[in-house]
Amino acid sequence: MSESTTVSDIDTIQESFAKRIAALEMETKSLEEELETVKVEREEARAKLFESLITNKKYVREVERLKKENAVLRRMPLFLATVMEIGEDYVLLRQHGNNQEFITSAPPDIMHKLEPNTRVAINNSLTIVRILDRSVDVRAKTMELIEAPTISYDDIGGLEAQVQEVRETVELPLTRPELFAEIGIEPPRGILLFGLPGTGKTLLAKAVAHQSEATFVHMSGSELVHKFIGEGAQLVRDIFQMAREKAPTIIFIDEIDAVGSIRTHDGTTGSAEVNRTMMQLLAEMDGFRERGDIKIIAATNRIDILDPALLRPGRFDRIIEIPMPNAEGRLKILQIHTGQMKIAEDVDLWEMARETDGASGADLKAIAVEAGMIAIRNGRSSVARSYFMEAIKKVLGEEELKGDERMFT
Numbered sequence: 001m002s003e004s005t006t007v008s009d010i011d012t013i014q015e016s017f018a019k020r021i022a023a024l025e026m027e028t029k030s031l032e033e034e035l036e037t038v039k040v041e042r043e044e045a046r047a048k049l050f051e052s053l054i055t056n057k058k059y060v061r062e063v064e065r066l067k068k069e070n071a072v073l074r075r076m077p078l079f080l081a082t083v084m085e086i087g088e089d090y091v092l093l094r095q096h097g098n099n100q101e102f103i104t105s106a107p108p109d110i111m112h113k114l115e116p117n118t119r120v121a122i123n124n125s126l127t128i129v130r131i132l133d134r135s136v137d138v139r140a141k142t143m144e145l146i147e148a149p150t151i152s153y154d155d156i157g158g159l160e161a162q163v164q165e166v167r168e169t170v171e172l173p174l175t176r177p178e179l180f181a182e183i184g185i186e187p188p189r190g191i192l193l194f195g196l197p198g199t200g201k202t203l204l205a206k207a208v209a210h211q212s213e214a215t216f217v218h219m220s221g222s223e224l225v226h227k228f229i230g231e232g233a234q235l236v237r238d239i240f241q242m243a244r245e246k247a248p249t250i251i252f253i254d255e256i257d258a259v260g261s262i263r264t265h266d267g268t269t270g271s272a273e274v275n276r277t278m279m280q281l282l283a284e285m286d287g288f289r290e291r292g293d294i295k296i297i298a299a300t301n302r303i304d305i306l307d308p309a310l311l312r313p314g315r316f317d318r319i320i321e322i323p324m325p326n327a328e329g330r331l332k333i334l335q336i337h338t339g340q341m342k343i344a345e346d347v348d349l350w351e352m353a354r355e356t357d358g359a360s361g362a363d364l365k366a367i368a369v370e371a372g373m374i375a376i377r378n379g380r381s382s383v384a385r386s387y388f389m390e391a392i393k394k395v396l397g398e399e400e401l402k403g404d405e406r407m408f409t
């Protein structure tokens with residue numbers, strides 16, 4: 001019995017060993033399989049890595065190529081443009097010179113630095129290549145607009161009442177601001193001079209600037225429109241900015257009709273540009289209300305075509321007409337312009353003043369110069385009456401002729 005028990009025990013043990021071995025064999029087999037997959041996977045990864053290395057190399061080469069291309073593009077002739085508008089992924093530019101607007105894009109590092117009115121350089125394919133340093137550029141340009149006039153009130157003939165009014169409104173607030181503070185009124189900021197050509201508007205503005213020792217910034221409306229095409233509004237902003245820095249300043253806007261005329265509102269790009277300049281001007285004029293040390297003198301000989309917005313009360317404190325000189329005024333103007341001349345005994349300036357009805361200050365100056373020229377031509381060392389008479393005929397005769405010509409053009 002015991003033997004059989006032993007035999008059966010051994011059988012059981014053997015059986016269980018066999019089972020274990022079988023299980024272990026299974027395990028080994030599955031481990032072997034797993035190893036195989038891992039090996040395959042490793043191979044795959046290695047292949048992928050290799051592939052990436054190749055692509056990487058390709059990209060590095062591409063970057064190098066683009067860098068070179070970029071450098072070449074930067075070296076190509078560049079054009080100047082101003083940013084008008086910035087969108088999510090586009091920039092609206094206006095090109096200087098031809099005044100064309102177009103939409104383009106910029107590399108991200110440039111894109112986020114752009115703001116409206118930034119000046120940029122663009123290449124042939126109208127891509128923004130770089131941002132221009134504003135300060136240098138604008139300074140250089142506006143420096144041309146600053147003058148130091150040497151005209152004094154004594155150089156103006158006639159116009160006593162007008163000179164007086166201009167002095168009150170422009171010079172006094174600059175030289176004696178405390179007077180206005182004491183009384184508690186806001187000092188006037190700007191005046192508009194209007195009158196026929198050659199009557200002394202520019203002359204008067206220069207005299208005020210000289211007399212009040214203010215910085216004189218001279219900008220001409222027609223230059224803003226024709227010379228600084230596409231930059232008018234920006235330039236207006238710069239001029240006022242500079243005026244603030246160099247205060248006290250008199251800003252003289254000659255020929256304001258070129259920017260502020262109603263006739264330009266015809267919807268063309270050109271007129272849109274002019275209007276932008278004009279809007280900027282109005283904004284600047286309204287904007288420096290609180291500062292007493294910048295004054296505006298504007299001049300026009302076409303007040304009839306000026307935009308009513310400019311003439312609205314509050315824009316210009318005074319609108320002053322500069323009239324053609326009467327006989328007395330003409331005498332004074334003649335005295336001024338013949339002051340340095342050697343005049344013969346027989347010359348009677350009063351007679352000449354009477355003879356020159358309808359002549360402007362500029363005409364009278366031209367007459368004096370012309371009389372002097374005739375004297376030189378005749379080899380004389382002084383200017384005789386007859387030379388003046390000849391000069392009057394020439395200058396005023398020409399004027400009439402010019403008037404006729406104008407009718408035909």
Ligand SMILES: Nc1ncnc2c1ncn2[C@@H]1O[C@H](COP(=O)(O)OP(=O)(O)OP(=O)(O)O)[C@@H](O)[C@H]1O
Nearest residue numbers: 156157197198199200201202203301333361362365
């Ligand atoms: N009242 C004046 N007294 C002395 N000179 C004068 C006078 N008016 C004009 N002149 C002479 O004529 C020149 C031209 O005048 P000015 O440039 O001031 O005219 P304006 O009124 O500005 O003309 P425009 O409307 O054409 O700009 C002056 O430089 C000056 O020599």
Ligand SMILES: [Mg+2]
Nearest residue numbers: 201202254299
């Ligand atoms: Mg003038």
